Amino acid sequence: MPPDDAPASAAPPPTFDSLKLSSEVRRAVDELGYVHPTPVQRAVFDPVTRGADLVVQARTGTGKTAAYGMPMVDAVVRRSSAVVQVLVLCPTRELALQVAREIEALAKYRGTKIAAVYGGAPMGAQVQKINEGAQLVAGTPGRVLDHLRRGTLDAKSIRAVVLDESDEMLSMGFLPQIDEILSFLPATRQTLLFSATLPPEIQRLAETRLKNPEFITLSGDHIGALEISHFVYISRGDKTSDLLQLLEVENPESAIVFCNTKESTKRVASALQQQGFDAEWLNADLGQSDREKVMEATRLGKLRFLVATDVAARGIDISHLTHVINYDFPESCEQYVHRTGRTGRAGRTGTALSLLEASDIGNLYMLRLTYKIRPVERQLPTSHDLKTRAETDLVQMFADLFAKRPVHPDDLALARRIQTHEAADRIIAGIVRDHLGARPTAGETAAAARRAAAPRAVKGFTPPSPPPKAPRFADRKPPELPAPSHVEATAGVQREDVAPRGSSEPPTQPKPARELRLRAEVEGPTVPPVPRRGESSRRGERNGASAELRERPRIEGERRPEGSAPEKPERREGRPERVAPATPGPVPERRDAAPPDAPGLESAEAHATGDGNGRPVRGPEAAELFVSIGRKDGARASDFYAVLEQRAGITIDDTDYVNVRQRHTFIGLPKDLLARALEALNGATIAGREATAEPSRSSQ
Numbered sequence: 001m002p003p004d005d006a007p008a009s010a011a012p013p014p015t016f017d018s019l020k021l022s023s024e025v026r027r028a029v030d031e032l033g034y035v036h037p038t039p040v041q042r043a044v045f046d047p048v049t050r051g052a053d054l055v056v057q058a059r060t061g062t063g064k065t066a067a068y069g070m071p072m073v074d075a076v077v078r079r080s081s082a083v084v085q086v087l088v089l090c091p092t093r094e095l096a097l098q099v100a101r102e103i104e105a106l107a108k109y110r111g112t113k114i115a116a117v118y119g120g121a122p123m124g125a126q127v128q129k130i131n132e133g134a135q136l137v138a139g140t141p142g143r144v145l146d147h148l149r150r151g152t153l154d155a156k157s158i159r160a161v162v163l164d165e166s167d168e169m170l171s172m173g174f175l176p177q178i179d180e181i182l183s184f185l186p187a188t189r190q191t192l193l194f195s196a197t198l199p200p201e202i203q204r205l206a207e208t209r210l211k212n213p214e215f216i217t218l219s220g221d222h223i224g225a226l227e228i229s230h231f232v233y234i235s236r237g238d239k240t241s242d243l244l245q246l247l248e249v250e251n252p253e254s255a256i257v258f259c260n261t262k263e264s265t266k267r268v269a270s271a272l273q274q275q276g277f278d279a280e281w282l283n284a285d286l287g288q289s290d291r292e293k294v295m296e297a298t299r300l301g302k303l304r305f306l307v308a309t310d311v312a313a314r315g316i317d318i319s320h321l322t323h324v325i326n327y328d329f330p331e332s333c334e335q336y337v338h339r340t341g342r343t344g345r346a347g348r349t350g351t352a353l354s355l356l357e358a359s360d361i362g363n364l365y366m367l368r369l370t371y372k373i374r375p376v377e378r379q380l381p382t383s384h385d386l387k388t389r390a391e392t393d394l395v396q397m398f399a400d401l402f403a404k405r406p407v408h409p410d411d412l413a414l415a416r417r418i419q420t421h422e423a424a425d426r427i428i429a430g431i432v433r434d435h436l437g438a439r440p441t442a443g444e445t446a447a448a449a450r451r452a453a454a455p456r457a458v459k460g461f462t463p464p465s466p467p468p469k470a471p472r473f474a475d476r477k478p479p480e481l482p483a484p485s486h487v488e489a490t491a492g493v494q495r496e497d498v499a500p501r502g503s504s505e506p507p508t509q510p511k512p513a514r515e516l517r518l519r520a521e522v523e524g525p526t527v528p529p530v531p532r533r534g535e536s537s538r539r540g541e542r543n544g545a546s547a548e549l550r551e552r553p554r555i556e557g558e559r560r561p562e563g564s565a566p567e568k569p570e571r572r573e574g575r576p577e578r579v580a581p582a583t584p585g586p587v588p589e590r591r592d593a594a595p596p597d598a599p600g601l602e603s604a605e606a607h608a609t610g611d612g613n614g615r616p617v618r619g620p621e622a623a624e625l626f627v628s629i630g631r632k633d634g635a636r637a638s639d640f641y642a643v644l645e646q647r648a649g650i651t652i653d654d655t656d657y658v659n660v661r662q663r664h665t666f667i668g669l670p671k672d673l674l675a676r677a678l679e680a681l682n683g684a685t686i687a688g689r690e691a692t693a694e695p696s697r698s699s700q
Contacts, residue, residue: 019045024109025074032105038063043216049075053210055193058218059341064194068162069103073112076160082133083157089141091169093118094295099138119143120288127152141177148184160190167195167202197334228350230375235355240271242355242380243327248389249381254455255323257307258339268327269307276451279305301455310335326354329363333370382656382668384622623674624696625667627681632662635687648680
């Protein structure tokens with residue numbers, strides 16, 4: 001007997017015995033593998049069977065389709081009547097198909113006939129299904145209204161109508177069509193509204209179209225959004241390049257990449273494919289058969305990256321996703337919570353990543369105020385981070401290679417003996433080099449294997465074979481295409497040891513590979529280069545040698561030598577000017593390219609410093625300084641470079657980055673230069689103020 005003071009055991013979760021299901025529906029539920037009804041399914045079943053009008057708020061992925069599907073099949077639809085009795089309206093064709101499939105599975109042993117009607121499919125086949133005795137129709141508002149106007153769908157016998165994802169339908173402008181559809185239906189119908197959020201438009205719709213509705217409020221998408229991790233990256237200006245670098249360090253298992261325009265989905269998917277990632281795009285331009293193939297691959301976990309618009313992604317069951325990535329930040333708070341509600345379902349962990357431009361700051365601030373979601377700011381990877389990722393790929397390649405290979409005990413003993421030798425590093429480095437051969441080949445093989453990795457198989461399906469290896473940025477040949485006038489920069493790779501085309505100047509001496517500079521990308525499928533350390537990749541600016549900064553950076557208050565040329569006025573912050581390609585050759589590069597602080601962002605000191613779980617990885621030799629002067633004091637990146645060079649001999653090439661914020665500045669540099677940089681910056685006059693510097697928290 002347990003002691004009297006022993007805590008009572010928690011009550012087991014209810015089973016489907018708690019719902020008054022018929023034996024046929026219960027049998028179908030058992031075959032589908034459902035064991036415990038979700039909260040929304042328990043809350044909705046009785047009111048629907050009573051015929052009550054409902055407004056139900058529940059987050060995406062909580063079983064809403066089965067919540068209204070079970071009582072509709074079990075109690076509302078009369079099997080003896082071979083006419084349409086239930087109408088389900090969905091915002092997209094994908095959701096309409098998904099609803100039809102799921103309810104058809106629930107009605108497997110009831111004999112209820114289901115039809116899906118949506119645009120982009122032949123009208124004749126849909127009419128035939130309705131005429132053959134469809135009792136439940138799931139469709140999009142436009143196509144349903146078309147059937148009602150033509151008379152191919154008789155609304156007189158409809159007993160119940162369901163508005164699934166009603167908030168999304170209203171935001172997409174379907175209210176006029178919904179009003180007209182409701183005008184065709186009998187006044188005695190039952191109406192159910194299901195929504196992930198409850199904006200004022202839903203409240204008004206319930207008050208004017210429903211009869212004494214009951215409100216059932218469970219956790220909406222914003223509750224689910226609070227349960228996952230949110231991070232934002234400040235874009236350097238070229239978001240496609242930023243996204244590729246982000247994927248290098250985050251390495252998500254599977255993700256949906258959201259874009260605000262159809263053109264962006266095609267461009268981003270093409271860039272991912274060129275780098276060896278398994279990616280496909282999905283928008284309204286894709287043909288119906290191709291859409292269904294992409295949807296099926298996504299549902300089964302065979303596709304690692306789906307690049308889609310908000311409208312196209314609605315209704316896709318992708319609960320296994322580990323990440324949601326906002327290539328374009330959503331234009332409303334509701335869109336954000338809808339997007340991020342697609343990960344972290346059913347107790348899984350989830351991560352939302354967003355690329356942020358200056359124009360997105362207001363939307364981010366409203367997100368924080370409305371839903372109390374406070375994304376943590378991370379910095380895009382530096383050259384140290386990318387190097388660490390490449391080394392991690394090689395280590396993983398060795399681990400996979402020798403994981404199942406038998407090892408002789410004598411070899412293990414010898415390996416341990418080598419590790420105790422004073423020249424262990426050099427010995428192991430030589431063995432590694434003999435095994436790897438040419439470094440570019442081995443490194444690219446390891447990176448290509450990581451990029452082509454498929455997500456974990458879902459429901460026993462085998463993932464596809466990895467795509468062929470893609471070339472690295474530096475191995476690509478520049479396109480020999482003339483740049484049109486609207487292009488902001490010249491395509492291709494411009495090396496410092498090669499004279500520009502059309503120039504009579506002889507080439508300079510070759511420089512190390514790390515000194516190669518990549519020009520900005522012509523808009524198109526070619527993937528933009530990864531910027532070198534400390535270099536800006538803002539669109540509309542062309543990279544080149546910064547003679548002004550390298551030869552003589554000017555410290556605040558220093559007088560210009562007599563006879564020197566007047567200083568050019570500083571460019572205004574904001575959107576870079578569009579510049580048509582002019583005479584080939586290097587132009588001064590901008591170092592002061594970091595955008596200002598974003599209101600509503602967490603401190604940059606809170607960004608991850610490498611934990612092996614997809615966070616940005618910072619090399620062990622890297623450090624970061626915090627300086628108490630920022631943009632509001634009038635400071636520029638060139639001011640910090642000048643102080644470091646003149647007072648400590650630390651040149652621009654010795655640093656990783658100078659990130660000037662509104663009230664402070666972060667400087668990245670190798671750890672062995674940390675003490676010299678601190679001594680140079682502390683007490684220095686920058687922008688008319690005395691600077692105070694200390695190691696940032698991530699370096700302590």
